[in-house]
Amino acid sequence: MISKFQHKWVVIGIAIFCSLLWGSAFPVLKISYVELQMAKNDTAAQIVFAGMRFLLAGLMILIYLMITNRKQILVKRSQLFVLIIFGIFQTAVQYFFFYNGLAKVSGMQGAILTSSGTFLAVILAHFFYKNDKLNWQKTVGILAGIAGIIVANWGQQFQFQFHWTGEGFMIFSALTSAITTIMAKELAADIHPITLTGWQLTIGSGLLLFIGLPQLSENSLTFTPFGLGLLIYAAALSAVAFALWFSILKYNKAGEMSIYNFLTPVFGAFLSAMFIPGEGMNLYIFAAIALVAVGIVAINYRKLDKRAAGKTVGRKIS
DSSP: OHHHHHSHHHHHHHHHHHHHHHHHHHHHHHHHHHHTTOOTTOHHHHHHHHHHHHHHHHHHHHHHHHHHOGGGGOOOGGGHHHHHHHIIIIIIIHHHHHHHHHTTSOHHHHHHHHTHHHHHHHHHHHHHOTTSOOOHHHHHHHHHHHHHHHHHTBOTTSOBOOOIIIIIHHHHHHHHHHHHHHHHHHHOTTSOHHHHHHHHHHHHHHHHHHHHGGGOOTTSSOOOHHHHHHHHHHHHHHHHHHHHHHHHHHHSOHHHHGGGGGHHHHHHHHHHHHHSTTOOOOHHHHHHHHHHHHHHHHHHOOOOOHHHHHHHTTOOOO
């Protein structure tokens, strides 16, 4: 298994597949809102739906661990606090903002806005790590990324639109994701990433359901066979994507893999245009994708001298 996860084309294929799964979440969730007849301002229904999705995803991962490596599902008593903290912030807080924000923006806008987490993580790393300071490449990347986010929200008549409970919540979700990325390195270094993911999804989803269920109105969620299928798919894509992504991250450099994160907003924008009625690609979305691409490439750019480049030619990703 180790050799497969280090093979160049296997790694690239898995990374692209994970990005495709995460990108598909945007149209799936937007269609789910309509199919389940959720109102845009029904916060309780959105929280409960998020809780149901991530509870299923967490249980899928934990059941997978039970089958493949039962010892891995166990955690130390000293690790419980870390798992609870991650459950609160990574799942409950982040997806509270995500689900409520996505209900008020287009699927394409949501895909682009979520990519702001990449740039926010770079800024936070500057203050937390001595060996990860901002430089001109990262500065260019951040500015290009911010420009992409602005362009994604630019209206047809050149009117900039921004609402705190829509675009604002999507950026808050991305900020929470960036913070938990730093927390993962600082607090969860001794917890297996798949174990961490399974437990924090389960804990965080439990909190979402605890908050949302008492406030849920009658008929706020109307499940149909198609709606149930969308829920199961949304849960499965999270479980599969996280499990595969953490597996290739274990055997490959995180910096080399992070460039593939750009594909998530690209897939999200295109799939939203394909499957969500009323949404279509336009000049602003194409420009936003291009700017985000420039930003992420710039952040991950590493200047190699001729000697170093010669050594890396033909070498497998490691």
